[in-house]
Amino acid sequence: DTAVSQTPKYLVTQMGNDKSIKCEQNLGHDTMYWYKQDSKKFLKIMFSYNNKELIINETVPNRFSPKSPDKAHLNLHINSLELGDSAVYFCASSQRTSAEIIAKNIQYFGAGTRLSVL
């Protein structure tokens, strides 16, 4: 059983389209994240949700909208896709219910979604 699963694995689409990437974790974690791997291979945080509440919202175009229907899911919806949105997007989860656990806050990553905008 995959702990953090993302779908789809590959997404090829035209500029201007709207698309969604889904993420689900079966680890019972209360916090989920979306990262974008940029052209220099950095993993950059986009969003983080804790118990369905947005806790980190980096400077990301508002065409990107995360949605967390429950603790186990964090989906990423992207409107009006642009060429520069092409990247690999990673979902991750962790548990942060206590100070001790927060300090350990290991993140478990999905396999990534490679988005190509043509």
Added chain:
Amino acid sequence: ILNVEQSPQSLHVQEGDSTNFTCSFPSSNFYALHWYRWETAKSPEALFVMTLNGDEKKKGRISATLNTKEGYSYLYIKGSQPEDSATYLCAFMDGGFKTIFGAGTRLFVKA
């Protein structure tokens, strides 16, 4: 702007060589430092979590040290094996629990 820098960017070693690489991070507002191992076509997986100045962690042939006062951590691999080939990421967590990743050190171990 918080910067996490890793060096070298890539490293080629022979099987059996020992190697080390560096992660530099802000020395203020430190909460934790994580090391991840990221194999090609897989997801990053946690190696170590380090929270205290002077921490040393070890897992098999891989070990790490932490200096929070000067803002660096070293990762050591003793007797590198081809299966150690991967990208090694460090991630700095600040007091606001925001995690910032370095760009990674790409290790290639030749048999």
